[in-house]
Structure formats: structure tokens, C-alpha cells
Amino acid sequence: MNPIFKHGPSPQHRLVLVLFCSALLVFFDHKMASFESLRGYLQSMISPLQYLANSPKVTMTWISTNVTTRQQLMNENQHFRLNELVFHEQAMQLDILKQENERLRTLLASPLRSELKKMVAEILSVDSDPYSHQLVINRGARDGVYEGQPVLDALGIVGQILHVGQTTSRIILITDTSHAVPVRVKRNGLRLLASGSGQIDRLNHNFVPQSADVKIGDMLVTSGLGGKYPEGYPVATISYISNDESREFLRVYSKPIAQIDRLRYLLLLSDEDPISIFAPKTETKAVN
Template sequence: MNPIFNQGTSPAQRLTLVLLCSAALIFFDHKMASFETARGYLQSLVSPLQYMANAPKQMMTWASENIVIRQQLMKENQHFRENELFFHEQAMQLDIVRQENERLRSLLSSPVRGEIKKMFAEILSVDSDPYSHQVVINRGTNDGVYEGQPVLDEKGIVGQILHVGASSSRVILISDISHAIPVRIQRNGLRLIASGSGQIDRLIHNFVAHSADVKEGDLLVTSGLGGKYPEGYPVSRVVLVRTDESREFATIYSQPVAQIDRLRYMLLLSKETTKEPSAEASKTNSGSLKNSSKAGKS
């Protein structure tokens, strides 16, 4: 059904009008920059839409980058932890080697007389009995060890050989309750007996008169009596002197100078003397014999 009256312009006219308007707007925008302000407002209005459109892509990029970086950081962190453990283990080994070197150096430079033969030994085991202070060392009859042989560390006297095997020996420590050693005070030469108390850090000195000149801090050294220990080696230091008139004797305790609870290496002293003096004596004797024979021939 056709309308009675035609309303509006035709499509061709509309297209022509739109083209003319577009050409005019292009001319004025290009030549006169008339729409810069309007374009700025329109750009501001469209920007949120552009951000919203780019948001999914940016989120995906951020997530992928962070996941990769996090995994890389975790791997690097794990690698650093492994290296840290490795370096700590190396540091502990170096510290152990350093401590052993210091112990060996101090042990070899301990004040042993030159004419006394000495032997190096290492502890193999410690007696588990709390009432028996004994250790086993890696020296025996094959090395020339004998019963009663004195043992010391870099600080002082440790004990003596109790039993000897072919390749190992048992050492009784001076803190053992069945051990006693004759000592003297280095300050005045007063002789005492140092007996083990069953405690690592205490020696007992019995039968000491109240009038005895003993003071806290006095250094006790071997007296040489009995023939077991050479004279002059440090044994202990007095830590308690108590005189109670109600008791017959004074109460005196001393602390061993040797680190009995930290023993690892020890020295064994022998009654045998070194062969260097005898060799020198033989040389001098042979020289004198030669000189006497030459004199006789002349």
C-alpha cells in the first residue's frame, strides 16, 4: 500500500548531504583545527573503553610473566639453599681441620723433655661406665707401649696406661676414683697426693694438715716420686681450701689442667731415652780411640 504523501528526502539526497557535510568537516578540521577540543573530550570519553578492552590481554601478560618469574625465583632460591648447605658443610670441615691442626700443633709443642721419648696416640673409644674414667687408644705392644706408661695432652697429665693389647691400650684417667698420683705445689714444693673423685673436674687431696701452706690457685705438678710420672709436669690447680677445726684434716680440691672431657689426641711418655746422645757419645768415643791409636803409633 503506497502512502498518500511522500515524507522526507530521498536516499540519494541524504547521501549527497552527508558527503557534503563530511567534506566540510574535513576541510575545517584540516585547515582550521576547529575540532581539536572536541576530539580531546571524545578521546577522554573513549579511553576507559580502550582500557577495558586491553585489560584481559594485560592481565594475561602480567600473570604469565609473574608465574615465570616466580618459578625462576623458586629455582634460584633452591639453588642458593643447596649452595649454602654445601658451603656450610665445607666451612665445618675446614673448622674441624683447623681445630685438629691447632690441637696437633699444641700437642707436639707440649713441654716434654728432649731426652724423654714420646709417642703420639689417638682415642678410639671412651668407657661408658659413669663410675670408671677410662679410654682406649690406638697404641699397643706393637708400638712399644707398656703398663704404667704416663699419658698427657697439650695442657698436662691425663693418666697412665692400665692394660696393654697388641694394637690398642686402655688408659685410666687421673679423675678415676681408683687413681692417685704424687704431686707437689709448684710455689713451695709441698708434697700432696692427688686422688680421683669420680668427677672429671675434681681431684681430692686427703690427709693434708690444717697448717699446710696451700692456697687457691696453686699449681700442682708431678713430684717424680714413685717412678711413674716424670717430675715437673702440670697436673691440676687448687680450687678449694677449707679448714674446719672439727675435722682432723683440711678439705682441698683441685681441678685438672688437662681437658679430660675433650680428649682426642694424647702423648705417651717413655722411660727410654732418645738415641741421639748415645750416637754422639759413640762418635766421640770412636774419635778418641782413633786419636789414642795415632798417638800410640807415633
């Protein structure tokens, strides 16, 4: 009786057959390179599968690198803004230092008679009273400052020392209503009196005769009378003349040459030469 199902080779025979075929394939591939082209085709066929299998990792890496949270962006933006503010503040400091150096160069190069000594001072505060034009500077009695000492900027006369403390002093400006400066017209030597008007851009000249030879644009300089201000320093320029023949005197106004509203550094003049005047300070330097 024949069996219904035929039995093939035994498992042992199959194993031997597979090992023999594998050995032949290894031999031909190693010695004769018979399967190089086939391997290339197979590699090309499975490349899309490799890319597909690797795509989740690549996607996650891209997301973690390029996608940040809103809070992180805000923090970075705030950091950049703070850095920008710091850089702008440093740039402004450099600009301020540059301007101060230019002011000091101009101030120290102002024309002075050789026999007069000069000392640089810096303004500490400005009087808040609109009817009182006074300043406080960082020089006092220990620096050799004295009452009545003339003060000027790089352009012209500013005022004089009113009160003196040990380390600070108060200056009254030429525009103060209680201050007056004896001046003369530089063009012809005509003597006038320049009185403060309470306005930083105007000086009054009272009791100017109708016959006086004054013109708009005439420069007024210190006359040296009274002994407060040395002779020949610029004070103001004539800006207005009212020639009303019905009045006994002319109405004459002038504009101060000194930049009263933009003062920062000042020069104090002196005929004396005390050592303390030129002692170095932390804020400024005094120069002969």
C-alpha cells in the same frame, strides 16, 4: 537512441594508463627523490600499526621468559638449598681441620725433657660408665705402648695406660676414683696425693695436716715418686680448702689442669725409643 549507461575506457586502456602513471612515479622517485618526505610521513602513520601487530609476539616471548611454574621454582629453591648445605659442610670441615692443626701444634710444642720420647695418639672412644673415667686410643703394643705409660695433653697430666692391645690401648684418667698421683706443691715442695673423685673437674687430697702450707691457686706438679710419672709435670691447681680446726686433716680439692672433657689428641711419654713407637700411621704421626 542514447544508451542509459555510458561505458568508460576499456580495461585495456585503464591498464595502460596505470602502467604509465606507475612508470612516471618510479622515474620521479628514483631520479628526483620527490617522495622521500611523503614516505616518511606514511612510515610514521603506520608505525603504531606495526607495533600493534607485533605486540602479541613480544608479549608471548616475555611470558615464556619471565613466568615459570611453581614446581620449577620449588626445584630451583631445593637445588640452591642443597648447594648451601654442601658449602656449609665444606666450611665446617675446613674449620675442624684448622682446629685440629692448632691442637697438634700446641701438643707437639709442649715442654718435655729432652731424654723423654713422645708419641701422639688419638682418642677412639670414651667409656660410657659415669663412674669409670677411661678412654681408648689408637695405639697399641705394636707401636710400643706399655702398661703404666704416662699420658698428657698440651697442658698437663691426663692419666696412664691401663690395658694394652695390639692396635689400641685403654687409658685411666687421673679423675677416676681408683687412680692416684703423687704430687708436690710447686711453690714450696710440699708432697700430697691427688686422688680421683669421679668428677672431671675435681681431685681429692686426703690426709693433709692442719699445719700444711697450702693456698688456693697453688699449682701441683708430679713429684716423681712411684716411678709412674716423670717429675715436674703440671697436674692441678688448688681450688678449695676447708680449714675446720675440729677436724684432724684439711679438706683440700684441686682442679685438673688438663682439659679432661675436651681431649682429642694425647701424648704418650716413654724413656725407651723403640722403632715401632715412631712408625707412621694413617691417623696420626709420632715425633721425637
